[in-house]
Amino acid sequence: MKELNPFLITDYISTDYFCNRKIESERIISAIENGRNITLLSIRRLGKTGLIKHIFYKLNKKSKLRLLYIDILPTNNLKDFIKVLSDAIIKDEQKKSGNYLRKIAKLISGIKANLTFDEFSGIPKLELDYKNSYDAINSLSQIFSYFAEQKEKYIIAIDEFQQIISYPEKNIEALLRTNIQHQHKDNFIFSGSNKHLLTSIFSDYGRPFYQSADFLELKRLDISEYSQFIENHLTIRKQNIDIDLIKEVIQYLDCHTFYVQYFFNRLFELREKNITKETIEYLKHNILIEKEYIYYSYRNLVTSSQFQLLEAIAKEKSVKETTSHEFIGKYKLKQASSVNRSLKALLDKELVYFENLEYKVYDVFFSKWLEKL
C-alpha cells in the first residue's frame, strides 16, 4: 500500500497531521477545565471540526473525560437531535465498557427507543417512535439525567449548532438551554459557520442561551507556521520544495485551510522529487479544469445578475462596497438596488461571505476560475 498522504482533507488522524492551533486549543481546554461552555465559529472550511477532533484527541490522552461529538447538520427536528445524541452515547459506552448494554438499558427505555443490531456489522441501531412532541421533550430530559448520573465529566461538542433554529418545535432554544443549564459537571462546545445566527443565539439579550458560552472565532492559520508544517511533511517524504513557493500557494489560496490542504494533497500525489514553479502552475490549472463542469452548473443555480456580481467580486478578490459607483461602473452591473438583491441571494446561498468588512467568493477554486473568465 502507498504511504499515507499527509495532507488530510477528510478526517482527523493525530497531532502530526494537524497544523498548530495551539492557542485556540489551550483556550478551549482551559474553558472546559474551568467549567465554561464555548462557542467556536468561523467561515466554512477553516478548521472548526478539525479543531474539535484535535482537542478531543489531546484530552483523550490525558484525562478521564467522556467526549461526545455530534454533527447536527443533517437533523431536522428534536427527534433527530435525540437520535444523534443517543447514538453518540451508545457508541461511547460501547467503546468504554464491556457491559455497556446493561448500563444503557435504562436510558433506552427512558427515551422510548428500540435497540436493534445490524445483521452484518453488529453495530447497535436505535429506532425512535414518538407519538407527540411531549415524548421528544421527555426523552431529552432523560438523556440529560443520564449525563448527570454518570460520575465522569462529559464534554459534548455540538457541531453546526445553528441548525436548531430550523427545528419546527416551539421554544427549542429554551428547552435545550434548561437541560444544559442543569448539567453542573458537564460542558459544551457549540460550533458553526453561520456567524450571524450563532452570535444572535448567544448574544441577543432575552434569548435563552444569552451569554451562556465564551466565544472563540477561528482565524486563518499563520502563514509562516503553515508553510513550515507543509515543508516538513514534504521533506521528510523526500520531496523538495522552496518554502517561498509554499507561501505563494498559501497566499494564492487565501490561506483557506481546506483549499490549501486539498492543493498539497494533490501536489503530494504527484510524488515529484523536486517540486518546481512549473509543477505548481500545472496543478493550479488542472484543478480548475477538473472542477469546471461544476462551476458551469453553478451558473444555472443563480440568475445572470447574480453570476455577474460573483464574477466581479472574484476579479476584485474582495470588495468592500458592492454598490459603489466605481465598482458598478467597472463591471457594468445594474443599479445599486439590484446589486443589493443579488448580493443577499449570494450570501444566502453561501456562494459569497462577509468577513472583515469585505465580501469574498466562498469557494476559493471557484473564485480563481471566475477570475479567469
Ligand SMILES: Nc1ncnc2c1ncn2[C@@H]1O[C@H](COP(=O)(O)OP(=O)(O)OP(=O)(O)O)[C@@H](O)[C@H]1O
Ligand atoms: N490545523 C489544521 N491542519 C491541517 N489540516 C487542517 C487543519 N484544520 C483543518 N484542517 C483540514 O481542513 C479541512 C477543513 O477543516 P474542517 O472540516 O475542520 O473545517 P470546518 O470549519 O469544520 O468546515 P465546515 O464549516 O464546512 O464544517 C479538513 O479537511 C481538515 O482536515
Ligand SMILES: [Mg+2]
Ligand atoms: Mg465542520
